[in-house]
Amino acid sequence: MPLKLFSIKNAPFSEAPAPSTPTPPKSDAHTASNSAQIEEEYHGPLTTTFRRLKILSLSSLTLTFALTPFIFVLETTSSVPLVGRAALAGIAMATSGVSTALVAWCGRPYVTTLRWLEPHGTQAAGSGRAVEMTTLTLGLKKRVTTVYDTAFLVPTSRPFATWELAEAFRLSPQEVENARAEGLIPREETIAETKTADGGVLGRWVVSWDEHGVGTCREIGQVVRYFNVHKELLSRPIN
Structure with a gap:
């Protein structure tokens, strides 16, 4: 946005500037912001x-x-x-x-921290919600997995896990029509991404959409696919 410059040449000069109105303390705002952030985060009790x-x-x-x-x-x-x-x-x-x-x-799948994120970009399917989940390796190294569309988190049969990243996904006829009109299919998009604590990318979960709205997922690198979460402790549903 271009900046607007204002001239002060013709402005009257005042030797004693009027006392400024004291700024109200921001502690209440910070407290409200922190409490809202706490509500938006899930912490694994185990x-x-x-x-x-x-x-x-x-x-x-x-x-x-x-x-x-x-x-x-x-x-x-x-x-x-x-x-x-x-x-x-x-x-x-x-x-x-x-x-x-x-x-x-x-x-390995146990989620220590879960955060809800604002989705970036246009998603071709699903809820349009995004979450960030942190897990730990055996060596206690953090693995931060961002799922850009929680519709791809589906129930799993793996023991000690609640969800897994879907291997395939099918759009509804209406979603296919809308996505085709916007030029979103056929194409590929990243559904999930796993990073280290320093931000280094370890792997991605990528879906390939065909013209009929059928998506086939594959792993690139090493991505955390399974997640163990106490769903009853979530402040809001994932999907």
């Missing part, structure tokens, strides 16, 4: 539990791999044949590894 479980699992795995070689050198195991000691070491490492992998698999 975040601390999953975090501690992952730390315990990783610590146990590290300790097991560190102490396993001592099975071959301790005098208490000298009466055990080498094959037996190797079997004990293998069982210990396998047990710890399987338990850690199970914790990682169960905790």
